[in-house]
Amino acid sequence: MSSNELRFSLLIVLAFIMIGLGCSSGGEAPVTTPDTASNLISNAKGDTGRVLWGIWEIRFDPARMSVEVVPVRDIQLHYDITTMILPPACSNCLVITINSFDTHTRILDADVKLYNPYPIAGHDVRGILFTNSAGHELTNPDNWTALWDKPGGKDINPFKAYAKDEANRLFAGKAEHTEKFLLKMPNPPQYNAIKFAVDASWPGNCREPYEINNFEQEIIEPDVGASGGVSVDVRDWQGDVSEVTINAQPITGEETTQLTHLSADTWGALLTNNAGVPAGDYETTVAAKSANSGNIILYDIVNITISGIPDAPVEVTPPWLNFAPMDICVEGSYAYIAGDANGFHIFNISNPSKPVWVNKVKGEGRAVSLTVSGGYAYMLDYKLEIIDIDPPESAYLVKGFDLGALGFGIDLSGNYAYIACGESLRIVDISLPESPLLVKSIDMPPGAGNVAVANGYAFVADGDNGIQVVDIEPPESAYVAKTVDTPGKAYDVELSDGYAYVADGGSGFQVMDIDPIDAAAIVKTVDMEWPSSLTISGNYAYVTNVDLQIVDISTPEEATVVKSVDIPVNAAAVDVQNGYAYIADEFVAIRVVDVTPPESAEIVGSAETLGHIHGGAYCNGYVFMGDSSTGVKTVDVDPPESAYLYKTIGTNGSAARIAVDSGYAYVADWNAGLTILDIDPVESAYIAKSVGPFYGVGVAYQDGYAYVPGDNAGLNIVDVDPIESASVVKNISTPDYAKDIAVSGSIAVLAIYDSGVQIIDISVPESASVINTVDTPGKALNVDICGDYAYVADYISGIQIIDISTPGSADICGFIPCEYAYDVVVSNGYAYIADLSAGLVTADVDPPGSAHILATVHSDGSFYGVFVSGSYAYLCKDYGGLGIFKLW
Numbered sequence: 001m002s003s004n005e006l007r008f009s010l011l012i013v014l015a016f017i018m019i020g021l022g023c024s025s026g027g028e029a030p031v032t033t034p035d036t037a038s039n040l041i042s043n044a045k046g047d048t049g050r051v052l053w054g055i056w057e058i059r060f061d062p063a064r065m066s067v068e069v070v071p072v073r074d075i076q077l078h079y080d081i082t083t084m085i086l087p088p089a090c091s092n093c094l095v096i097t098i099n100s101f102d103t104h105t106r107i108l109d110a111d112v113k114l115y116n117p118y119p120i121a122g123h124d125v126r127g128i129l130f131t132n133s134a135g136h137e138l139t140n141p142d143n144w145t146a147l148w149d150k151p152g153g154k155d156i157n158p159f160k161a162y163a164k165d166e167a168n169r170l171f172a173g174k175a176e177h178t179e180k181f182l183l184k185m186p187n188p189p190q191y192n193a194i195k196f197a198v199d200a201s202w203p204g205n206c207r208e209p210y211e212i213n214n215f216e217q218e219i220i221e222p223d224v225g226a227s228g229g230v231s232v233d234v235r236d237w238q239g240d241v242s243e244v245t246i247n248a249q250p251i252t253g254e255e256t257t258q259l260t261h262l263s264a265d266t267w268g269a270l271l272t273n274n275a276g277v278p279a280g281d282y283e284t285t286v287a288a289k290s291a292n293s294g295n296i297i298l299y300d301i302v303n304i305t306i307s308g309i310p311d312a313p314v315e316v317t318p319p320w321l322n323f324a325p326m327d328i329c330v331e332g333s334y335a336y337i338a339g340d341a342n343g344f345h346i347f348n349i350s351n352p353s354k355p356v357w358v359n360k361v362k363g364e365g366r367a368v369s370l371t372v373s374g375g376y377a378y379m380l381d382y383k384l385e386i387i388d389i390d391p392p393e394s395a396y397l398v399k400g401f402d403l404g405a406l407g408f409g410i411d412l413s414g415n416y417a418y419i420a421c422g423e424s425l426r427i428v429d430i431s432l433p434e435s436p437l438l439v440k441s442i443d444m445p446p447g448a449g450n451v452a453v454a455n456g457y458a459f460v461a462d463g464d465n466g467i468q469v470v471d472i473e474p475p476e477s478a479y480v481a482k483t484v485d486t487p488g489k490a491y492d493v494e495l496s497d498g499y500a501y502v503a504d505g506g507s508g509f510q511v512m513d514i515d516p517i518d519a520a521a522i523v524k525t526v527d528m529e530w531p532s533s534l535t536i537s538g539n540y541a542y543v544t545n546v547d548l549q550i551v552d553i554s555t556p557e558e559a560t561v562v563k564s565v566d567i568p569v570n571a572a573a574v575d576v577q578n579g580y581a582y583i584a585d586e587f588v589a590i591r592v593v594d595v596t597p598p599e600s601a602e603i604v605g606s607a608e609t610l611g612h613i614h615g616g617a618y619c620n621g622y623v624f625m626g627d628s629s630t631g632v633k634t635v636d637v638d639p640p641e642s643a644y645l646y647k648t649i650g651t652n653g654s655a656a657r658i659a660v661d662s663g664y665a666y667v668a669d670w671n672a673g674l675t676i677l678d679i680d681p682v683e684s685a686y687i688a689k690s691v692g693p694f695y696g697v698g699v700a701y702q703d704g705y706a707y708v709p710g711d712n713a714g715l716n717i718v719d720v721d722p723i724e725s726a727s728v729v730k731n732i733s734t735p736d737y738a739k740d741i742a743v744s745g746s747i748a749v750l751a752i753y754d755s756g757v758q759i760i761d762i763s764v765p766e767s768a769s770v771i772n773t774v775d776t777p778g779k780a781l782n783v784d785i786c787g788d789y790a791y792v793a794d795y796i797s798g799i800q801i802i803d804i805s806t807p808g809s810a811d812i813c814g815f816i817p818c819e820y821a822y823d824v825v826v827s828n829g830y831a832y833i834a835d836l837s838a839g840l841v842t843a844d845v846d847p848p849g850s851a852h853i854l855a856t857v858h859s860d861g862s863f864y865g866v867f868v869s870g871s872y873a874y875l876c877k878d879y880g881g882l883g884i885f886k887l888w
Contacts, residue, residue, distance in 0.1 A: 049201045050147060050296070058096075058194040060108060060185075065098050067110070072195070093117060099180075103356050104320045105642045106185040107139065111178050114162060114198075119173035122200045124210055125162040127179060130195035135186035139638065143212050144285075144299035150195050156285070156299045161210070168205055168237065180683065205237040208293035212286055212300040217271075219828055220251075222306050224276035230304070231268035232259070232286055240291040241267075248284045248304055251277055256287075271304065279308020279888035281871065305870050308888030310830055310842045313857045313873060315885050316641045319345075320357035322881030323609050325584030327369045329377070330575040334358070334392050335582050335590065336377050338367035341860045342881070344379050346392045352580045352592050353605030359395050361387050362860075369450075373412050376433055380407035384419065386433045401428065401436040409450030409461070409492070416475050418458045420448040425460055425468070427475045440478050444468050447489075450533070454495040457481070457517060461490040467502060469517060484520045486510055492533040494541070499556045501541050503531035509543055511556045523557050537576035540598050544571035548583060550598045563601045565593055569611075569629045580604075587611050588629050608645055610635070610881030615657030615698075615823070617665070618869035622646065622682055624665050625876060626655035632667055634682060640872050640884045649685050651675045653693075657740070657865070659701040664688065664723065666706045668696035674708050674718050676726060689726045691718050698740035698782070700748070705729075705765045707748060709738035715750055717765045729766045734758065740782040740823075742790065747807055749790040751780035757792055759807045772810050776800045778821075782865075786826035789813075789848050793821040799833060801848045814848040816841075823865045823876075830854075832873050832887075834866040840875050840885055859883050 059068040092115055099109040112127055128145060129138045131153025141158030149157060160179040163171045171177065185191060211234070218228035234241050244259040244267040253274040259267040267288075281303045289297045324340035335355060337345040343362040347355040365382030372378070375390035376398070384401040405421040412418070415431035416439070425448060427440040447463025456473040466485040472478045484500075488507025493500055498515035509531050511524035531545040539554035540562075548565040572586035579596035588611035595601045610633050616625035621638035631651040637643045653671030660666070663680030673692020679685045695710035704721030715738050717730040736755040741748055746763035756775040762768045778797025783790055788805035798821050801814030820836035829846035839858040845851040861883070865876030868887075875883035 049204070049206060051200050051202055052148060053198040053200065055148075055150075055195060055197045057192070058196050060101075060191040060194070062101055062103075062191065065101065067096055067098065069096065069196075102644055104318070105636075105644045107644075108181075108183040108185060110181050110183065112160070112181055113176055113178040114171070115176040116171055116173055121173055121175075122171045122202055123204060124169050124201040124206045125171045125177075126159040126199055127162065127181070128157050128159040128197040128199065129181070129183070130157050130197065132193065132195065134190040134193065136190075136194050137184040138181060139184050140180065140182045141301075144301060146299065147296060148197055148199065169210065171200070206293075206296075207236075207238065208290055208296040209234050209236040209241055209288045209298040211235045212288055212298055214266075215286065215300070215302040217304060219307050220271060220273055220304070222277065222279045222308050223273065225272060225274070227270050227272040229268055230259075230271050231262065231266055232300075232302075233265040234267055234288045234298075235265050236290045236293075238290060238292065241265075242289060242291045244286065244288045246271070246284055246286050246302075248282070250282055251275055251284075251304060251306070273306065277306055279306050279871070281305050307828055307871070310832075310854065310873075310887035312855055313840055313842060313885040313887050315857060315859055315883055316872075317882065317884045318641065318643050319360040321610065321635070321643055321645065321884075322877070323357075323360075324587040324611075324881070325572065325590055325609070326367060326586065327573040328575050328582050328584040328590065329370055329372045330577045330582050331372045334389075335575075336370060336372055336389070337584065337590065338370045338379055338381075340368070340587065341366050341877075343367055343381075343860075344370070344377065344385070344387055344395075346389070346395060347590065347607060348392075349580075349582070349592075352578075352582075352594075355590055355592065355605065355607040357607070358392050361385075361395050361397050363397070364400050369407065369409050371410050371412055376430075378410055378412065378417055378430070380410055380419065382406065384410075384417065384428060384436065386430065386436065388433070398433050399436060403428070403438070404441075408448070411451045411453045411458070413453040413458075413472075416472075418451050418453050418472070420451045420460050422446060422448055424448065425451065425458060425470055425478070427472065427478055429475075439476050442470055442478055442480060444480060449490075450492040452493045452495045452500070459493045459495060459500055459514075461493040461502065463489050463491070466490050467493060467500065467512070467520075469514075469520065482517060482520060484512060484522075486522065487525075491531070494534055494536045496536045496553075499553075501534060501536060501553065503534050503543060503545075505530055505532070509534075509541070509549070509551060509559070511553065511559050513556070524559050526551055526559050526561060528561065533573045535574050535576055540595075542574045542576055542581050542595070544574050544583065546570050548574065548581065548593060548601070550595065550601055552598075562599045565601050565603065567591055567603075588627070608648060610645065612878050613865070613876040613881060614878060615865035616867055616874060616876055616882070617658045617660040618867060618874065619660040619665075619679070622679075623867075623874055623882070624658050624660055624679070625882065626658050626667060626669075628654040628656065628670065631655050632658065632665065632677060634679075634685070635882060637872070637874075637884065640886070643882075643884060647682065647685065649677055649679075649687075651677075651687065652690055656696060657698045659699045659706070661701045664720075666699050666701050666720070668699040668708050668710075670695060670697060672696070673710070673716070674699065674706055674726070676706075676720060676723055678723075688723050689720075691720075691726050691728060694728075697738075698751075700741045700743045702743045702762075705762075707741045707743055707762070709734075709741050709750060709752075711737040711739070714738050715741065715760070717762070717768055719765070730768050732758075732760065732768060732770065739780065742783045742785040744785040747785075747804060749783050749785060749792075749802075749804065751783045751792060753779050753781070756780055757783060757790065757802065759804060759810055761807070772808055774802055774810050774812065776812070781821075782823040784825050786845075789826075789845075791824045791826050791831055791845070793824045793833065795821055795836075797821075799824055799831060799843070799851075801845070801851060803848075814845070814851045816843045816845070816851050816853060818853070822863060825866055825868050827868045832866050832868055834863040834875055836863055839863060840866065840873060840883070842887070857885060 138158040220228035327338040370379040409420040458470040460468040469482040471481040489505030492503040500512040502510040509526040541551040570586040573584040581593040583591040592605035653669040665677040667675040673694040678688040695713040737753040759772040778794035782793040799816035823834040833841035861877035
């Protein structure tokens with residue numbers, strides 16, 4: 001029996017036969033419920049046809065990634081359930097497989113498979129998770145039920161339905177079906193006492209509604225009397241839904257609000273904010289029953305959003321979501337990351353194949369290099385940042401010390417830090433971390449990028465100038481004692497046993513005999529393309545040159561590459577400990593390589609980040625973002641404050657912007673044109689079709705067509721219905737770089753850089769044509785349409801607002817000043833602007849002619865894209881991942 005699978009039996013249908021009760025029995029439920037039956041409550045009264053198969057307690061062990069499932073026999077003894085459903089009657093009737101446990105979000109991802117070993121079928125099988133006082137939560141329920149309950153949590157419990165892809169949800173004999181359960185554990189964790197039940201309908205489908213979904217609402221403002229419509233789809237097998245209500249009492253002041261039947265499965269109502277509640281999200285319950293379902297009611301939990309004025313957005317980005325690895329240092333059970341604009345990050349590497357984020361410390365600039373010693377980390381951004389890391393979970397910034405120059409590389413010796421600063425080597429006394437002191441600055445030719453110290457000398461990798469050898473005894477009198485030229489660009493240097501090893505740019509890996517210093521000379525060159533950094537461990541040098549090259553240096557004069565490990569993006573730095581190499585894969589991930597033995601080295605784990613993000617889109621609790629390095633990054637943002645990277649979907653080129661519609665993501669790709677992803681379901685997303693190659697930088701979707709601007713490729717219009725036959729049906733050339741497009745009805749507005757915008761008639765996409773051009777004063781980069789207006793991010797000229805109500809005579813009618821407007825989206829009368837250097841700018845554009853800025857929220861990074869969903873704005877940061885802002 002594996003450690004992450006625990007099998008126990010469910011004797012499906014046999015229990016039905018022995019109970020001998022059907023939907024039309026007209027009697028009591030298939031169980032009796034004594035008041036003393038472990039406080040289990042049954043609401044299965046009357047003609048329900050529901051059968052309880054069993055209740056179990058799940059105990060999760062996060063250390064072993066295993067579960068133990070124990071039948072709750074004190075409850076089951078009170079029910080007419082044969083013991084044949086219990087182990088060992090069936091070894092594979094139910095299998096729980098743990099996929100992962102995220103220690104940041106505390107989400108346990110598990111697949112729960114049911115197998116029907118008998119030839120008789122069941123219907124509407126449900127796996128129910130009982131809520132409890134500990135706070136376990138099923139984050140992806142299909143709906144909720146009050147049919148069975150174990151007091152201690154909510155009055156209703158979430159469930160996953162099985163066989164949803166089968167006609168009438170029939171669970172056939174000898175069939176098996178699997179559902180994914182995403183279970184959020186409490187914090188602090190309580191892993192036991194999770195109650196789980198399975199029930200079903202027999203011999204036919206249930207009489208109550210079987211599904212509630214597609215909840216939608218109109219805008220409701222935070223004013224007394226403000227109102228907006230809500231709608232929801234309710235489905236049952238008999239087509240006799242009799243009542244649908246919503247409990248929005250905090251908003252409406254009424255215990256329940258009746259919904260009326262609108263059409264087909266859709267029910268709706270007008271909700272009024274009688275209580276004048278402020279802006280925010282309010283959890284409410286939708287309840288539905290059918291004419292013949294007795295007192296059995298199906299429930300769903302939805303959020304009603306009261307929309308506020310976004311005059312004070314607050315960044316709520318989880319700290320573990322973004323880190324951009326530039327340098328890495330490993331010590332003990334932790335890896336320390338210089339994370340570029342995202343500061344200093346710490347990962348626990350007790351399990352090397354699964355690094356776990358621990359902490360973040362924000363510096364004052366863009367962190368590019370670091371080292372660790374004596375309970376402190378010394379990191380270079382625009383200053384020397386000294387960080388107390390003992391313990392790592394409580395790390396904090398002790399001191400930011402101004403070097404008077406930008407630092408690029410650092411090494412420590414004794415009480416001193418030696419810092420390569422481009423045109424100098426700075427020596428800093430760090431004996432008192434709270435009060436560092438610059439003791440010496442040694443001038444050298446431009447190019448000093450890294451440094452290594454040993455035996456009274458500092459060796460500075462000085463670019464085109466080779467290696468500068470600095471005598472540092474004493475540090476206060478340090479001077480350049482020798483220069484050893486190298487044939488390439490000396491980017492990095494490490495020292496070991498009388499040799500210096502140099503990553504020498506275009507001239508490979510150099511081995512230099514430095515004993516004695518006066519006679520230092522290159523004794524071996526190992527050919528490799530553009531090595532940039534290295535570390536030494538034992539008899540091996542680990543060299544990054546986009547990939548990882550492992551060099552045997554047991555005899556330095558005969559050094560040779562014994563293994564090359566392909567790194568997906570760009571290996572920027574490496575450190576080695578206990579048989580593993582930890583690589584900062586520039587901007588996008590930590591890669592863990594098992595180097596035991598070095599000749600068989602391979603990647604065994606990673607911790608990914610978001611990388612180069614230029615645009616994205618929201619759909620059903622996920623955001624999809626184009627990462628120019630690795631494809632499409634999918635982030636679970638339900639809720640946004642606990643967002644985490646869920647999945648990376650590889651594409652054939654460099655993903656840019658994305659549009660999402662009806663289970664597909666349309667990805668503009670700089671190299672491949674248009675890539676279409678099937679994202680339903682997200683966990684098994686794949687490339688459904690590629691159209692190209694051509695240059696794609698932006699994308700919009702409408703009514704079976706994708707519109708892809710592509711710089712000098714102009715605008716390509718792609719017929720994507722059906723997906724498998726997608727093809728370009730029209731190309732429109734442009735006078736300048738086509739950057740972005742927005743579509744609305746029969747009109748498209750295309751941003752074309754120095755040439756303003758083109759207004760295009762797309763009433764017949766195959767014969768689309770330009771009907772007007774509106775010049776803008778800046779550089780048109782991105783565009784959005786809302787109503788009769790187009791909003792153009794015009795870079796240095798802010799946001800230009802164009803009246804397109806009469807496309808042939810469209811003209812600028814308004815303006816929002818910002819520093820470097822890169823992208824804009826308009827929602828509910830507000831414009832949200834990604835300002836390249838300032839952050840998120842919010843403007844009131846109702847009416848457009850009086851548009852004005854409400855607020856600017858500054859954040860780290862360079863801002864290339866923005867999109868909005870509900871009360872959250874998502875800001876795409878090149879080299880900085882994703883920023884999430886709560887608007888109200």
